Amino acid sequence: MSEYPELSFETRMESVEFRIDADRAHITVDDTKCRDCSVRGCIVACPADLFVPMADGGILFNYENCFECGTCYLVCNEEGAITWSYPEGGHGVVFHRS
Amino acid sequence: MVDFDAIVVGAGPAGSAAALELARAGRSVCLIERGPFPGSKNMYGGVVYGRILDTLIPKWWEEMPVQRWVTRRATMLLTGDQALTVDYRSERWGAPPYNGATAYRPDFDSWLADKAVDAGAVLVCSTTVTGLLRDGERVVGVATDRPDGDLTADVVIACDGVNSFLAKEAGLYTDVSAENYTVGVKETIALPREVIDERFGVRGDHGVDYEIMGCTGDVPGGGFIYTNADTLAVGLVLSLPALAAGGRRPEELLADMKAHPAIAPMVEGGEVKEYSAHVIPEAGFDMMPELIADGLLVAGDAAAMCLAAGIWLEGVNFAIGSGAAAGRASARAIQRGDTSSAGLAGYRSRLESSFVLADHRKLRLAPHLVMGDLAQQKLPALVCGVAEGMFRVDNPDPKPGLRRIVRREMKANGVKWRDAVRDGWRAMRTFG
Numbered sequence: 001m002s003e004y005p006e007l008s009f010e011t012r013m014e015s016v017e018f019r020i021d022a023d024r025a026h027i028t029v030d031d032t033k034c035r036d037c038s039v040r041g042c043i044v045a046c047p048a049d050l051f052v053p054m055a056d057g058g059i060l061f062n063y064e065n066c067f068e069c070g071t072c073y074l075v076c077n078e079e080g081a082i083t084w085s086y087p088e089g090g091h092g093v094v095f096h097r098s
Numbered sequence: 099m100v101d102f103d104a105i106v107v108g109a110g111p112a113g114s115a116a117a118l119e120l121a122r123a124g125r126s127v128c129l130i131e132r133g134p135f136p137g138s139k140n141m142y143g144g145v146v147y148g149r150i151l152d153t154l155i156p157k158w159w160e161e162m163p164v165q166r167w168v169t170r171r172a173t174m175l176l177t178g179d180q181a182l183t184v185d186y187r188s189e190r191w192g193a194p195p196y197n198g199a200t201a202y203r204p205d206f207d208s209w210l211a212d213k214a215v216d217a218g219a220v221l222v223c224s225t226t227v228t229g230l231l232r233d234g235e236r237v238v239g240v241a242t243d244r245p246d247g248d249l250t251a252d253v254v255i256a257c258d259g260v261n262s263f264l265a266k267e268a269g270l271y272t273d274v275s276a277e278n279y280t281v282g283v284k285e286t287i288a289l290p291r292e293v294i295d296e297r298f299g300v301r302g303d304h305g306v307d308y309e310i311m312g313c314t315g316d317v318p319g320g321g322f323i324y325t326n327a328d329t330l331a332v333g334l335v336l337s338l339p340a341l342a343a344g345g346r347r348p349e350e351l352l353a354d355m356k357a358h359p360a361i362a363p364m365v366e367g368g369e370v371k372e373y374s375a376h377v378i379p380e381a382g383f384d385m386m387p388e389l390i391a392d393g394l395l396v397a398g399d400a401a402a403m404c405l406a407a408g409i410w411l412e413g414v415n416f417a418i419g420s421g422a423a424a425g426r427a428s429a430r431a432i433q434r435g436d437t438s439s440a441g442l443a444g445y446r447s448r449l450e451s452s453f454v455l456a457d458h459r460k461l462r463l464a465p466h467l468v469m470g471d472l473a474q475q476k477l478p479a480l481v482c483g484v485a486e487g488m489f490r491v492d493n494p495d496p497k498p499g500l501r502r503i504v505r506r507e508m509k510a511n512g513v514k515w516r517d518a519v520r521d522g523w524r525a526m527r528t529f530g
Contacts, residue, residue, distance in 0.1 A: 011370075013373065044347055045347075069281060069375045070261040070279075089223075
């Protein structure tokens with residue numbers, strides 16, 4: 001195989017600067033809707049891998065390392081399951097070499 | 099009394115161009131950016147086509163923060179173990195007025211925002227616009243997340259990017275469907291300058307732009323490699339519904355492309371300096387919102403003005419073109435004292451008579467063609483198969499002849515003449 005092993009997801013995300021807003025989550029998930037969702041596109045599509053399926057059928061999410069791209073709410077199959085806004089000014093992802 | 103003549107939301111290329119034109123017309127303008135500095139929230143593949151700057155900043159190439167000037171443009175079609183590349187290079191693109199340049203968006207966007215500030219615009223960073231202020235139907239300003247953060251103006255120009263919550267709040271988008279969007283993911287990979295020069299066959303400040311098809315598995319999309327001075331931008335663009343319905347994550351699909359025998363020698367080694375992701379309005383003309391409301395204009399990605407037409411992948415130039423037009427049209431409307439949608443109608447006519455809407459109108463079928471089944475799932479294998487048949491020497495068998503090879507490969511790849519002719523005709527009409 002390759003002499004350059006693929007980097008771990010953790011290392012990948014460590015390359016990105018996030019100025020985390022500890023006071024407010026800019027993503028909220030109405031977990032009751034996720035239980036009825038058969039698609040759960042957010043889990044595979046979110047580039048930051050922020051959506052994790054739970055054993056009980058719900059979805060655990062984390063807002064801190066978010067690229068603020070919008071993929072999750074665009075692919076969300078259940079009306080209103082994901083509410084998404086921008087983080088407070090100055091917070092969130094900060095790109096330097098994009 | 100309003101706080102400013104105009105408020106521009108978002109200090110990306112559209113917003114800065116709008117603010118620059120307004121300030122130059124002598125109007126007071128506030129340019130609001132939610133990131134800590136312009137460009138900090140922005141990400142793209144990697145090429146700016148600068149000629150749109152000719153009218154805004156004479157000799158822009160002498161000061162624009164450029165990584166490399168693109169003098170080689172290659173389009174690559176991949177199967178699992180084959181690659182066919184069309185590779186064009188032109189030394190003319192390495193001298194003024196140039197063609198395309200790679201640049202980091204935080205550098206480029208900050209530079210353009212500074213131009214607006216130099217002209218008199220007030221740039222306010224680290225401030226998120228949370229909604230529109232209205233008087234009846236009319237937009238009269240914005241609410242922000244600063245204490246006492248409401249600001250009023252005669253015109254608001256929404257340059258708030260692909261997710262444009264302002265255009266949506268104003269009801270300018272009738273339908274927001276995942277089908278119209280792709281997500282781009284990108285690694286910025288550090289490599290010594292000499293290594294990049296050697297691998298890509300360029301010297302000095304010349305660089306390369308690779309666009310790649312057939313590298314995204316079952317998900318419609320494409321790949322790219324752009325050379326910066328001492329990094330590579332390596333990424334994928336992926337159709338949202340197919341990505342969400344499939345089983346593989348974006349970074350896994352990207353790893354697959356990087357491992358391809360035709361790609362690995364170009365990109366391997368080096369350290370990933372930054373991983374990034376951004377959504378792209380992919381569907382062009384057919385997904386554009388209403389561009390004008392009372393007291394409100396929409397420009398750039400917020401108006402879906404990104405051009406994703408296969409061989410042409412442009413966005414920053416469309417953002418600047420539309421932003422500048424919005425700035426000029428609103429300066430005019432403010433001067434005449436009518437910033438209703440009728441008073442702002444000059445924006446639309448300016449766009450219609452420029453490349454912004456002319457290109458989008460002409461290429462409205464292109465995104466569907468490029469993301470369609472024939473181009474995505476069949477064309478790379480068909481074209482590589484034909485090349486294989488042409489170049490393989492099968493002695494003692496005689497050479498088969500092109501027509502026979504094409505027939506054989508079409509059959510092998512399940513391409514029907516009917517579909518090929520239909521899409522070929524559409525492509526001729528679209529690109530011709």
